[in-house]
Amino acid sequence: DAKTTQPNSMESNEEEPVHLPCNHSTISGTDYIHWYRQLPSQGPEYVIHGLTSNVNNRMASLAIAEDRKSSTLILHRATLRDAAVYYCILMGYGGATNKLIFGTGTLLAVQP
Amino acid sequence: GAGVSQSPRYKVTKRGQDVALRCDPISGHVSLYWYRQALGQGPEFLTYFNYEAQQDKSGLPNDRFSAERPEGSISTLTIQRTEQRDSAMYRCASSLGGRGTEAFFGQGTRLTVV
Numbered sequence: 001d002a003k004t005t006q007p008n009s010m011e012s013n014e015e016e017p018v019h020l021p022c023n024h025s026t027i028s029g030t031d032y033i034h035w036y037r038q039l040p041s042q043g044p045e046y047v048i049h050g051l052t053s054n055v056n057n058r059m060a061s062l063a064i065a066e067d068r069k070s071s072t073l074i075l076h077r078a079t080l081r082d083a084a085v086y087y088c089i090l091m092g093y094g095g096a097t098n099k100l101i102f103g104t105g106t107l108l109a110v111q112p
Numbered sequence: 113g114a115g116v117s118q119s120p121r122y123k124v125t126k127r128g129q130d131v132a133l134r135c136d137p138i139s140g141h142v143s144l145y146w147y148r149q150a151l152g153q154g155p156e157f158l159t160y161f162n163y164e165a166q167q168d169k170s171g172l173p174n175d176r177f178s179a180e181r182p183e184g185s186i187s188t189l190t191i192q193r194t195e196q197r198d199s200a201m202y203r204c205a206s207s208l209g210g211r212g213t214e215a216f217f218g219q220g221t222r223l224t225v226v
Contacts, residue, residue, distance in 0.1 A: 032211045043203055043217035091211040102154040
């Protein structure tokens, strides 16, 4: 399985933008980049995903490097509710690789 | 249903007993995943299905763990001869299928083996 590398933890202030990085240097051409988050005492929650182009949705933006070896999840204005563990996951094509494998993620703390 | 439903929400069992955990995915979802999560850790992949076919069971820790999805909908994760180390949150997720689709997670079953 292709691996991702994320910082263990990050801090942000409320109402400021947050940029959560993810390195995936062994990504293959057909791997999608998915982001999930897990709030305390909750199950994981989908945030966003993309393949090559940058993506925006109501929760966040995903910026994908041109060589696809890294990506950045952008929360435009962090709120206290965004404090969670954020997971960057690669999802491959076909059979055994079409699964979500969670790494250790980045624990985001948001200060008021 | 409106979301992924898991039952029971909590299960306390004595060491050596068998347990069956149930997952009812979102209607029409092709893929179904099982995870185990220890406190303070990320979800650990156990197995997943497309329809009724078990695509990957590489994460099942040993032969006491098994899963089935006989009709391509509801799935059961069975743990035989439970041990204390099996205590964890067990989570199920489902998706429409394919690498470009999002997965929806249930609330989980908290298993405690005493």
